[in-house]
Amino acid sequence: MNRLQAILPFGQRIWLDNLSRELIASGELARLIADDGIAGVTSNPAIFYKAIASDARYQSDLAQLKADTGLSAEARYEALVVPDIQAACDLLAPLYETSATADGYVSLEVSPQLAHDEAGTLAAARRLWAGVARPNAMIKIPATAAGIRAFEVLTREGVNVNITLLFSLPQVNAVWDAYIAGLKARHADGKPLAHIKAVASFFLSRVDSLLDPQLPAALQGKTAVAMSKAAYARYHERFNGEEFAALKAAGARAQYLLWASTGTKNKAYSDVLYVESLIGDETVNTTPDATLAAFRDHGVAAATLAADMDDAFRLLAEVKAAGVDLDAAGEKLQADGLKLFDDAFDALLQLTA
Template identity: 75%
Template sequence: MNRLQAIRPFGQRLWLDNLSRELIASGELARLLADDGIAGVTSNPAIFHKAISTDPRYRDELAQLKTDTGLSAEQRYEMLVIADIQAACDLNLPQYHATNGDDGYVSLEVSPALSRDEAGTLAAARRLWLAIDRPNAMIKIPATAEGIRAFRTLTSEGINVNITLLFSLSQVEAVWDAYLAGLAARHALGAPLAHIKAVASFFLSRVDSLLDPQLPAELQGKVAIALAKAAYLRYQARFNGAEFAELKAVGARPQYLLWASTGTKNAAYSDVLYVESLIGDDTVNTVPDATLALFRDHGHAAATLASGSDAALATLAAATAAGIDFDAVGDKLQQDGLALFEKAFAELLLLTA
């Protein structure tokens, strides 16, 4: 068992934060699934911008699509990448079936331009879900107020969602409220729940990058991990207690926390900090290629997520005492993240225009 495979017995799954035709056609994605225990794939506009701009496998199909002047740049983009999502879903399908739908998911994001458009998000999510036509697809939407409302509706319709750009405990709680409400609405109609899978993508390294300059030295590099541990305590309370028991009894799955932005940005910290520190049951860590290689080389797998909870809460209390408003931080980081994704998506559409 290699170091990445050693994470699995602790109840966490690793998803790859990358996708391209080269990754699929070369057999590298299949190798990662087989050898490293990768259990899913995530994508975003920046990932597909890099893929389409550098991978020659897109060139001929894109040139052909551009001959159809009736297609918009976004339609061409979707036609290119939906094929990739389908291929990645198909590679992941055996483990989806082997785990009864716990593993093997592939995420595709709706346009970031819809982040404040509930109706537009719903329409795009439904369209992409039908176009991909795979049970192990996930539609990725941002956790804005409008996105969270759309998430509730999509859950009630039986669509798998990866709700993303979460940076604060209040944002996570709002997402779980929406998930439980969506499941309850679906159950009230007599519709099945067992096939629905959702994750809540909580971003880590960006928190430390923003807050470290505002904090005393003893708190630097600790707040993101502390927030994640606090979120996991709340996850356990919500999904292992009475609140979820009735829905669980009729087949509903809990909404796992997914650790995102797990590549270390500060060279003073361990290059596998956001993987080693947060290994625990009922969680996913979506890992970029570089961090995956680093952990394969020298990472250590252990049950770390559930330990040190008191110290984590003390860290958050100390940061609050130092003047940190975590709700304001969450709002700022979400807006910054949306701006980055909107920029990447706009640049992506220039490639397909």
């Protein structure tokens, strides 16, 4: 068992935050699944921009798509990447089956240009879900107000969702409210709950990058981990308590927290900080290639997420006492994240125009 495989007994699953045709065709993704226990894949506009711009395997298909002048740039982009999502889903299908549909998911994001458009998000999510046509696909939606409303509807419809760009506890709670409401509505409709899977992607390194300059040295590099621990405590209250009991009895799954943005941006910190510090049951960590390699090389697997909870809440109180408004920071970080994804998506559409 390598260091990544050693995480699995603690109840956490590691997903890969990367996808390309090269990764699939070379057999590398299959190797990561077999050797490292990778249990899912996430993608985003920046990941696909890099893939399409640098991987020669896309160019022939792109030329044929451009020859069809009736297609929009976005339609060409979707035609390029949906087969990649399908291929990754198929590689993970055995895990999806052997885990009783708990693992083996692949995320595809709706256009970030729809972040504040509920109807547009719903239409895009339904189109992508139908286009991928794999039960272990997961549609990725940003956790804006419009996105959260769409998430509730999609949960009622039985669509798997990765709701993303979460940076604060109020944002996470709003997402869980929508998930539970969607499940209750689906249950009232008399429809099954057992095969619905959703995750809540909580972003880490960007939190510390924003807040560290506002904090004394003793508090720097610690806020994101402390917030994650607080969110995990709240997760257990909501999904392992009375509130969710009836839905769980009807077959519903909890909406796991997924740790995202886990590549360490500050070189003064450990390159496995956002993996080692947050290993715990009923969670997912999606890691970029470099972080995956770093943990494989020198990471230590231990049950860290539920440890030192009192210290985490104490640190958050000290951060607030230092003048930091964590909720306002979360709103800024989400807006900044949307801008980054918007820019990446614009660049993608320029490639496919």
